Amino acid sequence: xxxxxxxxxxxxxxxxxxxxxxxxxxxxxxxxxxxxxxxxxxxxxxxxxxxxxxxxxxxxxxxxxxxxxxxxxxxxxxxxxxxxxxxxxxxxxxxxxxxxxxxxxxxxxxxxxxxxxxxxxxxxxxxxxxxxxxxxxxxxxxxxxxxxxxxxxxxxxxxxxxxxxxxxxxxxxxxxxxxxxxxxxxxxxxxxxxxxxxxxxxxxxxxxxxxxxxxxxxxxxxxxxxxxxxxxxxxxxxxxxxxxxxxxxxxxxxxxxxxxxxxxxxxx
Numbered sequence: 461x462x463x464x465x466x467x468x469x470x471x472x473x474x475x476x477x478x479x480x481x482x483x484x485x486x487x488x489x490x491x492x493x494x495x496x497x498x499x500x501x502x503x504x505x506x507x508x509x510x511x512x513x514x515x516x517x518x519x520x521x522x523x524x525x526x527x528x529x530x531x532x533x534x535x536x537x538x539x540x541x542x543x544x545x546x547x548x549x550x551x552x553x554x555x556x557x558x559x560x561x562x563x564x565x566x567x568x569x570x571x572x573x574x575x576x577x578x579x580x581x582x583x584x585x586x587x588x589x590x591x592x593x594x595x596x597x598x599x600x601x602x603x604x605x606x607x608x609x610x611x612x613x614x615x616x617x618x619x620x621x622x623x624x625x626x627x628x629x630x631x632x633x634x635x636x637x638x639x640x641x642x643x644x645x646x647x648x649x650x651x652x653x654x655x656x657x658x659x660x661x662x663x664x665x666x667x668x669x670x671x672x673x674x675x676x677x678x679x680x681x682x683x684x685x686x687x688x689x690x691x692x693x694x695x696x697x698x699x700x701x702x703x704x705x706x707x708x709x710x711x712x713x714x715x716x717x718x719x720x721x722x723x724x725x726x727x728x
Contacts, residue, residue: 463596
C-alpha cells in the first residue's frame with residue numbers, strides 16, 4: 461500500500477484509539493470484574509468495550525480490509541492465510557496492569573501488509589499519550605492536543621545499558637540477561653510501552669524472553685521500525701505476522717545495530 465494512503469489512515473486510527481481509551485477508562489474508574497480466558501489470561505468489560513469500538517470504526521474506515529482482534533481471534537488460519545493486508549488489534553494491552561490500576565496499559569492498532577507492520581498506533585488512556593507511525597511519514601509521540609514530536613531510537617554507544625523490562629512477566633531468562641549485561645539501569649514497564657521506550661530513545665534494549673502474541677507487538681513494532689530500530693528474533697530476523705501460530709518467538713527490540721543476543725546465547 462502506498463505511503464499516502466497509509467498516512468491518510470493515521471488520523472482516524474489515532475482518534476479511534478482515543479475513543480476506545482475513553483471506553484476503557486469508564487470501566488477503570490469503577491469496579492473491575494475479571495474473568496479468565498481459556499489461556500489463563502485476564503479479561504474485563506474494558507477489553508470487550510474497546511474491541512467493539514475499534515472493530516466498528518475500522519470496518520467503517522476500510523470496509524474491505526479484514527480485522528484480527530485479540531477479542532475475536534477464533535478466525536481460522538485457512539481464512540487468515542488469504543489475507544495480504546489486515547488490521548491487527550489488541551483493544552487493551554496490559555490487562556494485568558489495568559487490573560492493578562497502575563496506568564501502564566495501551567490500545568494497540570496495527571496495519572499489516574505482506575506480513576509486516578507498516579502502520580502502528582499505541583494509545584495510553586490514563587496519560588492521553590499517543591505513539592504513532594507509518595512507513596513514509598515518520599514516528600511521533602503526542603500528548604493529548606499538544607503538538608506531536610518526532611521520535612527516534614537512540615543508538616547505544618557504551619556505558620550503562622537502559623533495559624526495558626516487563627513489570628508483570630520477568631522470568632529467569634531475563635534475570636540471566638541482566639546479569640550477563642552487567643552495568644544496567646532497569647526500567648520496568650507494562651504492555652507495549654516497553655517497545656515505545658526504545659522507539660523514543662528512552663531505553664536501549666527490550667529483551668522479551670517469554671511468550672507474546674502478534675497483537676501484543678504489531679503496533680509498537682511498526683513504530684520502532686519507522687523510528688529507526690528493529691524488532692528481531694534471536695536469529696536477527698524481523699518478526700513476521702499472520703503466522704499459523706500467532707505466538708511470537710523470543711525477541712529483541714533495539715537500535716538494530718548492537719548485538720544483544722550474545723548476552724542470551726552465552727557468547728559474550
